[in-house]
Amino acid sequence: MSTNNDLKYTKKEFTSSEEIKWCPGCGDYAIFSAIQSAMTKIGKKREDIVCVSGIGCSSRLPYYLNTYGYHTIHGRAAAVASGIKTANPELSVWVMTGDGDSLSIGGNHFIHVLRRNVDMNIVLFNNQIYGLTKGQYSPTSVQGQVTKSSPYGSLDRPFSPAKLAFGASATFIARTLDTNTAHMQEVMLEAEEHRGTSFIEVYQNCVIFNDGCHSDYTDKKSRNDHSIMLKQGEAMIFGSELKKGIIFDKMRLKVVELGDKYSEKDCLVHDRENEGLASLLVAMDANPTMPKLYGVIYAVKDVIYNEQVSAQLAEVKALKGEGDFNKLLNSGEVWEVKV
Amino acid sequence: MSTLTEVESVVIRFSGDSGDGIQLTGTQFSSTSAMMGNDITTFPNYPAEIRAPKGTVAGVSGFQINFGSREIFTPGDEADMLVAFNPAALKVNLKDLKKGGTILLNEDAFSDSKITKAGYEQNPLHSGELDGYQLIPVPMDSQTAAALKEIDLDNKSKKRCKNFYALGMTYFFYHREMQTTLNWIEHKFSDKPELLKANQTAMKAGAHFAETLETIVSTYKVSKVHAKPGKYRQINGNASTAWGFIRASQAANLPLFLGSYPITPASDILHELSKYKEFGVKTFQAEDEIAAICASIGAGLAGSLAITTSSGPGIALKGEAMGLAVSYEMPLVIVNVQRGGPSTGLPTKTEQSDLFQALYGRSGDSPLIIVAASRPNDCFHMAYEASRLALEHMTPVMLLTDGYVANGTEPWKIPNVDIEYANIKHKMLNPENVDKENWSWIKRDPDTLVRDWAIPGMEGLEHRIGGLEKDYETGNVSYDPENHQKMCEARQKKVEKAANNIPLQELEGDESGDLLVISWGGTYGSVEMAVRTLQKEGKKISLIHLRYINPMPKNIASIIKNFKKVIVPELNMGQMVHIINAKFACDALSYTKVKGLPFKISELKEVFENTLEEA
Numbered sequence: 039m040s041t042n043n044d045l046k047y048t049k050k051e052f053t054s055s056e057e058i059k060w061c062p063g064c065g066d067y068a069i070f071s072a073i074q075s076a077m078t079k080i081g082k083k084r085e086d087i088v089c090v091s092g093i094g095c096s097s098r099l100p101y102y103l104n105t106y107g108y109h110t111i112h113g114r115a116a117a118v119a120s121g122i123k124t125a126n127p128e129l130s131v132w133v134m135t136g137d138g139d140s141l142s143i144g145g146n147h148f149i150h151v152l153r154r155n156v157d158m159n160i161v162l163f164n165n166q167i168y169g170l171t172k173g174q175y176s177p178t179s180v181q182g183q184v185t186k187s188s189p190y191g192s193l194d195r196p197f198s199p200a201k202l203a204f205g206a207s208a209t210f211i212a213r214t215l216d217t218n219t220a221h222m223q224e225v226m227l228e229a230e231e232h233r234g235t236s237f238i239e240v241y242q243n244c245v246i247f248n249d250g251c252h253s254d255y256t257d258k259k260s261r262n263d264h265s266i267m268l269k270q271g272e273a274m275i276f277g278s279e280l281k282k283g284i285i286f287d288k289m290r291l292k293v294v295e296l297g298d299k300y301s302e303k304d305c306l307v308h309d310r311e312n313e314g315l316a317s318l319l320v321a322m323d324a325n326p327t328m329p330k331l332y333g334v335i336y337a338v339k340d341v342i343y344n345e346q347v348s349a350q351l352a353e354v355k356a357l358k359g360e361g362d363f364n365k366l367l368n369s370g371e372v373w374e375v376k377v
Numbered sequence: 378m379s380t381l382t383e384v385e386s387v388v389i390r391f392s393g394d395s396g397d398g399i400q401l402t403g404t405q406f407s408s409t410s411a412m413m414g415n416d417i418t419t420f421p422n423y424p425a426e427i428r429a430p431k432g433t434v435a436g437v438s439g440f441q442i443n444f445g446s447r448e449i450f451t452p453g454d455e456a457d458m459l460v461a462f463n464p465a466a467l468k469v470n471l472k473d474l475k476k477g478g479t480i481l482l483n484e485d486a487f488s489d490s491k492i493t494k495a496g497y498e499q500n501p502l503h504s505g506e507l508d509g510y511q512l513i514p515v516p517m518d519s520q521t522a523a524a525l526k527e528i529d530l531d532n533k534s535k536k537r538c539k540n541f542y543a544l545g546m547t548y549f550f551y552h553r554e555m556q557t558t559l560n561w562i563e564h565k566f567s568d569k570p571e572l573l574k575a576n577q578t579a580m581k582a583g584a585h586f587a588e589t590l591e592t593i594v595s596t597y598k599v600s601k602v603h604a605k606p607g608k609y610r611q612i613n614g615n616a617s618t619a620w621g622f623i624r625a626s627q628a629a630n631l632p633l634f635l636g637s638y639p640i641t642p643a644s645d646i647l648h649e650l651s652k653y654k655e656f657g658v659k660t661f662q663a664e665d666e667i668a669a670i671c672a673s674i675g676a677g678l679a680g681s682l683a684i685t686t687s688s689g690p691g692i693a694l695k696g697e698a699m700g701l702a703v704s705y706e707m708p709l710v711i712v713n714v715q716r717g718g719p720s721t722g723l724p725t726k727t728e729q730s731d732l733f734q735a736l737y738g739r740s741g742d743s744p745l746i747i748v749a750a751s752r753p754n755d756c757f758h759m760a761y762e763a764s765r766l767a768l769e770h771m772t773p774v775m776l777l778t779d780g781y782v783a784n785g786t787e788p789w790k791i792p793n794v795d796i797e798y799a800n801i802k803h804k805m806l807n808p809e810n811v812d813k814e815n816w817s818w819i820k821r822d823p824d825t826l827v828r829d830w831a832i833p834g835m836e837g838l839e840h841r842i843g844g845l846e847k848d849y850e851t852g853n854v855s856y857d858p859e860n861h862q863k864m865c866e867a868r869q870k871k872v873e874k875a876a877n878n879i880p881l882q883e884l885e886g887d888e889s890g891d892l893l894v895i896s897w898g899g900t901y902g903s904v905e906m907a908v909r910t911l912q913k914e915g916k917k918i919s920l921i922h923l924r925y926i927n928p929m930p931k932n933i934a935s936i937i938k939n940f941k942k943v944i945v946p947e948l949n950m951g952q953m954v955h956i957i958n959a960k961f962a963c964d965a966l967s968y969t970k971v972k973g974l975p976f977k978i979s980e981l982k983e984v985f986e987n988t989l990e991e992a
Contacts, residue, residue, distance in 0.1 A: 055851075087833075088679075111701050111844055117671035351657060357655075367792075370610065370611075375414065
């Protein structure tokens, strides 16, 4: 890996010449800004960074970021990125995607890139709506949501992206929010550090078609009462006065008030490497009575696809020697026709 | 008394249940024949189901080989000998046996139940329907069992050696040397000494038994072919395709990347390429057809010679991504090993019905280069050519082969690759030689309209490419009407200009005449033989066989104008004829067939004769 901590880039050096065309007030601006800041800190040369996207508002981001960028087709960014990383493992590969792009039309590539654990960072902008096609319900829209294609309320049960990622054997699952630039940046740096596929869900507000869909747990005023900032080795307590906590009771997670009956000591302590705990944590966002989790929910080491590909090539070369085409042509049964 | 007959060529078809080892038996026969200096062509014909119900006509697997002392172009129209391991095999294949041909059959398999299962109302051995053929009924199961009496194996395993028993018999009939196959068995079963012994013993026993039949069977001798001097090997179409790509990657000095999803009849290219990691080949078995091409696009963007392989239905799934590669103006090779369609169609049968899909199967005006291989050993050349054109013209290229060419095997004069396949001049930049201030990724060479290839990792050449329309000068997103017109024209002209970088069309026969046959792709063998036969009879018929489909060689129009009539034979409902008439307005006639089978020489000869006779 060509990591170099002496590289000094300004945020502006990650701005391309393309005119930005997101709606005023869109959460994508904040995410873009956090990504640009993160890029100045990851210690990679600008030319070694590749940003790949599918289709949708989120997927316009590579046009605006001054790195190598590929805006591909709907849902396929993870597949294109897998090819890029497998072909050249030296690159830092980032995928920008949305809830429609990766969980609907690109669902297959999403689960398989996680299964293979190709070393890349996937940033999924979850605004629970199709924005670019002008407001249809998405696979993360809440049941009953009234949209252009569901005037009487949507009937679909929504996906929980983190739970889906966990089920697909993800090795890094994190969540962040478009109203907290510092946190987004922190999570992105952790994602880049992680070797394997890093999956980041960003709660993103669509100001036009789904305004306020995440506001309870993303607005500064209300979010402390509805979310937990996970920290490795720290108890899961939350609330504006830190008076609430999560305990494990009868095989379930439960929110309790801290005071006479429960104290911080009774609360669960976050361990991002604990698979059993992760299985409970990733299911929390589907439960409206539970707070949302921010930070790195799960992070474990496992074999990495692109590294295995390179290793296998090296192994076979060591065993057989560098390929000799003339030798291949003359292998097996060969006969000579004489004049 | 035995009769030893010298013949020019012989066609044998082996046939039985798909579990009987038919493909293996046929392959051994053809390897031995090639090693003995015969020219050969083979045609495996097997069901789509891996193990269809035993003993039924649905489960019949066949392998036909044509070998001879003259140049062999097709697996042969009709068989001289049919080897049938059961009644179903006899029922399916009898119609393709020459009148008076020889039937070697496994008498033990003709029990009442098996006869009924094959759909016979009465035993064909006694019903008289085989009168007029030379019948050699041999109790192969029991003979094999008897020969293997001393060997310590279960009965089931012994019974499975009967294909080698039958093979031994055919080796005797056709004077094949057994050593190549005996060596093969030795190698194959080196860690299973009992099976090794059993198969070798069965084979020798078959040959000895055939010798005792000498009084009643004519035996044939096929002389060596008078081929051009040089070193030869056997190769099948899919392996030949795979090797062409490996060589192209060496000639371009770029790593080879294949993204693929298993599909009949293209999977063997994936199997073959996944073997050659010592050549730096990366193979990515994707989660679906779309991921396969998209991963290849990714690898191509990162600087690999990127290819993806599939067949018709998979190609349909790749359509959108091919459009992306057209829009990116990037090198990518897409292989379509065509099979019978539409939809799942006839997975194991051959057809040429994806020409329109290749030309038009994408959204928008989305031109790409199309080439087609004419025979198994031509797949090497055309895979190399597809790669060369993709890399030199920065465009996706589709290589069309088909099930017949892909599975067929023939001898191949080993090329001198260091001279003939040595240098592909791709468009990848050396960043040190670039005026970075004034560089734009979309800047085109004014003559060829081809852009440069800058890849991630190159300092100062960072750029963004997308599927949205791009500004002709800057490459940034553009919705400008004039610009879109200009970009569509540029993409179209860029592909047309590749005609300057392909060979002129070869004409086989006189430059003028009564009938010009225009064929393309995998039908070359039968068309060539039919035309050549008529030429020998003095008919004024010539042939152009197309391998460069889009763009076409520049001299086609000037060839066509010297002929009174044009006919286009093809294995679809009439696709190339449509293109020929649209391009050259020559009122070309059409002869088509969609039966999942290749053309027969005799069939084409008759069609061409009739066309010549009609005023």
